[in-house]
Amino acid sequence: MSDITSDYERIEKRTRIHGNIRNGIIYFFLCLWALIVLFPFYWMVLTSVKSYGSYNAEYIPKFFTLSPTLQNYVDAFTTVSLGRYLWNTLFFTVVTTAIMLVVITLAAFAFARLNFAGKDLIFTLFLSLMMIPNELVVITNFTTITNLDLRNTFTGLILPSVTSVFYIYLLRENFAQIPDELYYAAKVDGTSDLRYLRKVMVPICKPTLITIVILKVIECWNSYVWPRLITDDPDYYLVSNGIQEIRENGFGRENIPAMMAAVVVISVPLVVLFLVFRKKVMAGVARGGTKG
Structure with a gap:
């Protein structure tokens, strides 16, 4: 009886591990997709708080600004x-x-x-x-x-x-x-x-x-x-x-x-x-x- 219980517990543990791995992969790709979707909104807000001069002076776009403005x-x-x-x-x-x-x-x-x-x-x-x-x-x-x-x-x-x-x-x-x-x-x-x-x-x-x-x-x-x-x-x-x-x-x-x-x-x-x-x-x- 103990052997059957032990086998059942091992199967349940293996199933739980596989489920966690599968869920982890799914959530990883969901988070990655969310970042891809939300990035344009972040870039829109970021650009809106950059000054006109600093924006035009950027030859390489910057992903942050140290001097935000509401002008x-x-x-x-x-x-x-x-x-x-x-x-x-x-x-x-x-x-x-x-x-x-x-x-x-x-x-x-x-x-x-x-x-x-x-x-x-x-x-x-x-x-x-x-x-x-x-x-x-x-x-x-x-x-x-x-x-x-x-x-x-x-x-x-x-x-x-x-x-x-x-x-x-x-x-x-x-x-x-x-x-x-x-x-x-x-x-x-x-x-x-x-x-x-x-x-x-x-x-x-x-x-x-x-x-x-x-x-x-x-x-x-x-x-x-x-x-x-x-x-x-x-x-x-x-x-x-x-x-x-x-x-x-x-x-x-x-x-x-x-x-x-x-x-x-x-x-x-x-x-x-x-x-x-x-x-x-x-x-x-x-x-x-x-x-x-």
């Missing part, structure tokens, strides 16, 4: 109207996200619950729009907005971004997972489609909706190509325009430290947003990938 953050707000650009970006992001949320929710509900002729064919054609290159969409949107005389307006900035085929598809798949019996029971009780959507479907799919909102906020906040095309009036500039202005205002050379300071300021809200809602994002993505 670049001051320059980021005084060289250009970064505060106004932040406000414009906030307004653009909030309004665009709010309108898009209404549009995709109603569209996803129609494709998931309503019955009408040709629904599957229309949805298939709708999904095929995802195959169109973004460059072609940008050209078409630019022509349309210009013909409508909406350049240099918030309406022109917002309109092309108020819907998304991918988000409609993602939300439609979540709505389709809700049992049909709930819908039929609600109709028997005399509940309207809109009330059923608000009281049943939206609360059940809340994690996915939060995920979509966060992804859309990040998309709007980081928008670069469309604002650069459709606006040349500083009153409607977003932060992407502000960063470009700071970059070009370097007294004959690119003012990289001030630009990095502006990028840090712009990135902080997105980082905080993700850290606060990271569990909701993971739950929404997991639910979107689960069928049944």
Whole structure:
């Protein structure tokens, strides 16, 4: 009996050692990957606290600085109207996200619950729009907005971004997972489609909706190509325009430290947003990938 116990203990010890070695290797590569991912953020912050002169004097980049300065953050707000650009970006992001949320929710509900002729064919054609290159969409949107005389307006900035085929598809798949019996029971009780959507479907799919909102906020906040095309009036500039202005205002050379300071300021809200809602994002993505 003692021999059996001894053999069992040796097997258990060997298994535990192998598990520790495997976990150690996994954590080593995870830490290495984390360093690779976080290094650009470290370099961004480091560059933002280097003076303009010391940065340009570095023939070999230094991975630390002994004389950090916050002057670049001051320059980021005084060289250009970064505060106004932040406000414009906030307004653009909030309004665009709010309108898009209404549009995709109603569209996803129609494709998931309503019955009408040709629904599957229309949805298939709708999904095929995802195959169109973004460059072609940008050209078409630019022509349309210009013909409508909406350049240099918030309406022109917002309109092309108020819907998304991918988000409609993602939300439609979540709505389709809700049992049909709930819908039929609600109709028997005399509940309207809109009330059923608000009281049943939206609360059940809340994690996915939060995920979509966060992804859309990040998309709007980081928008670069469309604002650069459709606006040349500083009153409607977003932060992407502000960063470009700071970059070009370097007294004959690119003012990289001030630009990095502006990028840090712009990135902080997105980082905080993700850290606060990271569990909701993971739950929404997991639910979107689960069928049944």
